[in-house]
Amino acid sequence: MSGLRRSAMALLACLYLAALAAGWLAPAGYAGQFRESPSAPPSRKFLLGTDELGRDSFARLLYGSRISLTLAPAAAGLGILIGAIAGVAAGYLGGWLDICLSRLADLFLSVPWLFLLLSVRATLPLNVNPLESIAITFLLLGLLGWAVPARIVRAAARQLKGEDFMLQARARGCSPLRMLTLHLLPSMRPVLAAQFWTSIPLFILSETNLGFLGLGIAEPLPSWGNLLAGLQKIDVVASSPWRLAPLVLLLLVMACFHLIVPLEDPSR
């Protein structure tokens, strides 16, 4: 592992730990309002100032990071799980199942990622409470993001199916379940890990874009999407550049992911 990659992982770990310790680092909380100091500049009390409602921007950034950095991997895990099941079923079992699952994956991939997200998100209620909005946003990402992993896992499963060790296992009378769990899935671990690490930054960016468009996580819960949506007030950003902190943090995190695994998925 290169030094740069190791540093990126360490930085990500530090950021995540800071986000987890948000309650201790920023006791004001993400929703606490200091009505006597709205839009305050950075100070000892408010490290990144306050927003127009008097909420501590540093606390909101930490809590927002906690949500994005916890749920994006969870959504990626869900997407990979569904993709792995579909991909293994299609690639290993083949036949009609392969044809049907491949066509379904083609269908999902034929619609640009954001259009797909927007369409399915709009079919669900828009005025929901913040916790429901989190569940909807990240479940959607996980449930709709299965097609790319499925396609890659399918190709890997087809390739592995004909390998010597698989033939040997079959010749020894291994049951299909044992072949899958003991031989096929462990051999696919690198493929699945790569897909997992590639999906996380894509899901973070998708949540950010949805939040920027007002279809992400609902206030008062913070997320990188709705924190960045605050940048749309041009005059406020121009007079108080510290409001760019969420963007800087997002760039830093994305750069870390970028160093850990190259973002090479052109279909999203």
Added chain:
Amino acid sequence: MRTRLLHRLATVGMTVILGGFLAATLVRYAPGFGVDERELDTRFSRETIRRLREEAGARGQGIGSYYVHYMARVLTGDLGVSAGFRRPVAALIAERFPETVRSAGAGLACGWTAGMLLALAGVTVARREFDFLTGAAVALLLCIPSAVMAFAFVFAGTLETGAAATIVISLVILPRVFRYARSILGRVATAPHVFMALARGNGRFRLVWVHVLRPAWPSLLALLGVSVSMALGAAIPVEVICDSPGLGQLAWQAALKRDLPLLIDITLLISVVTGVSGFAAELAQTRTAKGDSL
């Protein structure tokens, strides 16, 4: 080859049929389907509200018959009336589609040209410093959400909305095209036939054009098909932030108004465009491969 192309064409057809079914299912089972909020408007008479309920009742049929009616309407060009805009969907799409074609098309062309030129320069120059600098610039572009990028251009305020949308879409396309093209070209550039051509004293331009670019062309054409999908996907946040009246902005407005039939029609249209562009890329790929084999 012909079988493969026919298969691809059949896939596009299947996408429309299956996509239409999924779209119809989404609309039919979306919470609030068949309920018209105008029923709460006290200005409407009882008779009007009864009519509205009748209309809703007509729409509240089973998924099978709903799908058949939906597809029959779509095939005759009747996409229905938008509840949010109170206008025919076909007219709305016809009005907005050219703007998206213009911004996404121009963005795609600019992004592709810049990405390819950078990748070719990387292969030609073949220096670590150049690769590091371009790699860092491209990585930075990949890290920024397209909405934020669009916002930065609006913030700068030096460009008119259409031009800003085009530039942002090209900046979304450029890094992805560059990375793939650089990887493909880099792989071809280290192939034995290139060393042989170099040893034979071929000029640098001829080397890149004939021995590197031509063999890589089929893979690059496949990337072109995927780029259309990327450009259309980027059109949503870009058109919204840049206030460019295209399909992306219309889809966003439809989502906010929960105008599902309109949104689904737009998504189906976009999936057809993506499918057809993939088919065209594959056709071009086949022709290129045929030309090379001759």
